[in-house]
Amino acid sequence: MTRGYLVARCLIPLIASTHLKRRRARGKEHPTRWTEKLGRASAARPKGRLIWLHAVGLGEVLALRGLIDAIARRDPALNFLITSSSRTSGQVIADNLPARTQHQFLPLDAPGYVMRFLDHWRPDLSVWAEQEVWPGMIVQTYARGIPIALVNGRITAQSFARKQRAKGVFRDILTRMSLITAQDPATAKRLMQLGARAAKVSGSLKPAASALAVDAARLAQMQRLIGSRRVWVAASSHAGDEAEAIAAQASLTDWLLVLVPRDAARAAEVAAKLAQAGLRYAQQSTGGMPSADDHVYLADSYGELGLWYRLAQVAFVGGGFDAIGGHNPWEPAILGAAVVHGPDVHNFVADYALLHTAGAAIRVDAGQLGSTIATLDAAALTTQATRLVAEAQLSLDDLAADLLALIGAPT
Numbered sequence: 001m002t003r004g005y006l007v008a009r010c011l012i013p014l015i016a017s018t019h020l021k022r023r024r025a026r027g028k029e030h031p032t033r034w035t036e037k038l039g040r041a042s043a044a045r046p047k048g049r050l051i052w053l054h055a056v057g058l059g060e061v062l063a064l065r066g067l068i069d070a071i072a073r074r075d076p077a078l079n080f081l082i083t084s085s086s087r088t089s090g091q092v093i094a095d096n097l098p099a100r101t102q103h104q105f106l107p108l109d110a111p112g113y114v115m116r117f118l119d120h121w122r123p124d125l126s127v128w129a130e131q132e133v134w135p136g137m138i139v140q141t142y143a144r145g146i147p148i149a150l151v152n153g154r155i156t157a158q159s160f161a162r163k164q165r166a167k168g169v170f171r172d173i174l175t176r177m178s179l180i181t182a183q184d185p186a187t188a189k190r191l192m193q194l195g196a197r198a199a200k201v202s203g204s205l206k207p208a209a210s211a212l213a214v215d216a217a218r219l220a221q222m223q224r225l226i227g228s229r230r231v232w233v234a235a236s237s238h239a240g241d242e243a244e245a246i247a248a249q250a251s252l253t254d255w256l257l258v259l260v261p262r263d264a265a266r267a268a269e270v271a272a273k274l275a276q277a278g279l280r281y282a283q284q285s286t287g288g289m290p291s292a293d294d295h296v297y298l299a300d301s302y303g304e305l306g307l308w309y310r311l312a313q314v315a316f317v318g319g320g321f322d323a324i325g326g327h328n329p330w331e332p333a334i335l336g337a338a339v340v341h342g343p344d345v346h347n348f349v350a351d352y353a354l355l356h357t358a359g360a361a362i363r364v365d366a367g368q369l370g371s372t373i374a375t376l377d378a379a380a381l382t383t384q385a386t387r388l389v390a391e392a393q394l395s396l397d398d399l400a401a402d403l404l405a406l407i408g409a410p411t
Contacts, residue, residue, distance in 0.1 A: 002135060002172045009136045012110035030087050030105070039107040039116030046079040046100070049407065052123035054083045054106055056132040059206065059328035061089045063152070064129060066209040066393065068098045070400035081121055092303045096213045109134040118144060124407045129205065130154050133173055142176040147406040149179040151399065152205045155190045156346075163194060171195025178406050181399060184350050202399050204351055206330040207392035212306030219307055225290050226256060232314040232373055233258040235305055235332065240321030241342065242270055246277045248370035249295055255373070256290060258308045260299045262318060262327070267300035274298065309335040313378050316369065317341045326352070329361060333385035338378035340364055360384035 020037055023029045033042050051071065055061045061084045068080050082093060083106040093103050104121075107113035114137050126141050126148045133150070141148055155163065163170055174180065174196040181202040182188035188199035232255055234245040242259065249257045259281075261270055267285060274281045274296055281296040282288030290297040299308060309315055315332030319325060320342020329339045329351055339361040345352045355361035360381050364372050 001166060001168045002139075005135050005169060006139065009109050010111060012108050013112065016108055016110065016113075028087060030090060033090070033105060036105040037108050037113070039113035039120075041104060041117070041120045043102050043104065045121055046102075048077055048079055049124045050079040050081055050121065051125045051127060051403075051407075052081045052083065052121060053127040053129065054132070055129040056085055057130070058084075058086070058089045058092055059331075060130050060152070061093050062096060062212070062328075062331070063205040063209045065096060065098050066396055067127075067151070067205055067399065067403075068101060069210055070208075070393075070396040071403060072099065074400055074404055081123065088302060095303045096210075096306075098210065106134075107137075109136040111136065111140070114140045118146075125149065125403065127151055127403065131159065135169055135173055138173050138176055147178045148176060149181075149403060149406065150174070150177050150191075151179075151181045151202070151403075153180060153182040153187050153191055153199065154184070154204075154350075155182075155187045156349075157186075160190045160193075167194055179402055181402075200402075203392060203395055204330075205396075206328055206351060207333070207354075207389050208396045209330060209334065211334050212309065212331055214304075214306040214310055219310060222290070222307065222311055226311065227292070229292070230255045231258060231312045232256075232316065233260060233308045233312040233332075233337070234316045235260045235308065235318055236262040236327040237270075237316075237318035238262055238322040238324055239269075241316070241318040242273060244321055244342065244364075244366065244369045245316060246273060246279065247367070248373060249279060250277065251370040252373060253295060256294065257296045258290075258299050258312065259296055260301075260305065260308060264300040264302060267298060270300070271298055305331060306335070309337045312337045314338045314340060314373050314376070316373075319347075320344050320363075321366070329355060330389070333360065333382070334389050336382050336386070338362075338376060338381040339385065340369070340372060340376070354388060355385065358384045358388055360388060 020029055020034050024034050036042055053064050055064055080101040082103045085106050107117045123146055126146055128150050129152045131154055180196050180199045182199050183204045185201055188201050191199040279295040280293055281298050282290055282294050283298040285300045309332045315337035317327050317329050319327040325347030326345035333339055343365055
């Protein structure tokens with residue numbers, strides 16, 4: 001099966017350019033950097049040793065920053081390359097890059113594209129996060145003698161059932177990895193059933209991530225505009241989340257709701273719902289600024305959650321009312337906002353279980369959001385979340401040491 005995949009990937013260049021250009025025309029690819037997916041680097045490789053880290057989702061990409069900081073504390077001379085696939089991840093990580101770190105889009109898994117990428121970047125270590133791995137890229141990286149690690153592994157029961165159908169491929173991938181760590185014992189067991197020789201449980205990277213960045217001048221501006229008014233944010237929202245948030249705001253008129261849709265392109269749809277509900281709002285993309293008369297500030301932009309979480313006392317994390325599976329609760333927790341969420345968090349089961357066990361987050365069902373925000377003890381939630389974050393950051397030191405051991409002391 002692995003050999004069949006390696007042969008089939010040779011056909012990718014026949015359609016790659018056309019496919020990527022069509023996606024670029026629809027706004028799905030970066031207008032100038034899309035050729036990075038053909039293995040054509042748009043930045044120079046820095047001198048010295050370089051660790052390459054890859055993650056697929058926006059939350060996973062941002063979570064790598066804490067690990068990079070932990071590694072850099074042990075070896076400040078190291079350079080880092082983060083790769084991801086989506087245009088949105090590239091936009092957001094660009095404003096949140098750690099020191100000595102660059103971002104590129106991961107090339108498609110065709111032999112020539114991967115060869116160009118590896119020839120240019122010449123990584124000393126390849127680190128893959130969570131669950132996305134590309135067989136061809138793993139094989140070519142391994143063939144060059146570059147050590148490979150899988151960190152923050154997470155495999156649900158449903159995902160495991162799918163992966164078992166291609167168990168031979170995963171065995172070939174996992175046996176080429178020098179270090180494998182998992183978020184939880186169940187994932188560690190599943191990784192070994194798929195062929196890993198060993199899998200260490202190291203917990204999730206997300207609670208140990210660095211705080212999202214913020215423009216200090218913009219933060220000060222918003223603090224002046226909002227004044228002493230209490231703020232809650234509905235972050236990374238989808239339609240079901242927005243219905244709950246709009247209904248809740250009707251009873252929270254002494255609060256300002258900052259509404260941040262997951263997809264900013266839906267802003268017109270969200271604005272129409274706000275108007276229909278009779279809520280006064282200002283919209284960021286049209287130049288609006290929050291005022292004392294506004295019930296809602298529609299923050300239809302990307303990359304500013306670091307600003308809104310710093311301003312908010314409560315963060316309603318989206319994805320819980322739309323069969324999405326939730327979004328990352330640690331980003332607001334790290335910045336001191338009390339976390340509230342909807343019932344569907346299947347993509348973050350372990351994260352929310354940890355938060356709930358510690359009394360650091362509150363789940364709400366339909367119709368409960370307004371009364372919950374009005375009565376919750378935000379300080380109690382944030383105190384417990386801060387403790388969990390501190391513990392997770394300490395655990396990163398061990399993982400950083402394990403990864404550096406794969407490349408040895410600098411020469």
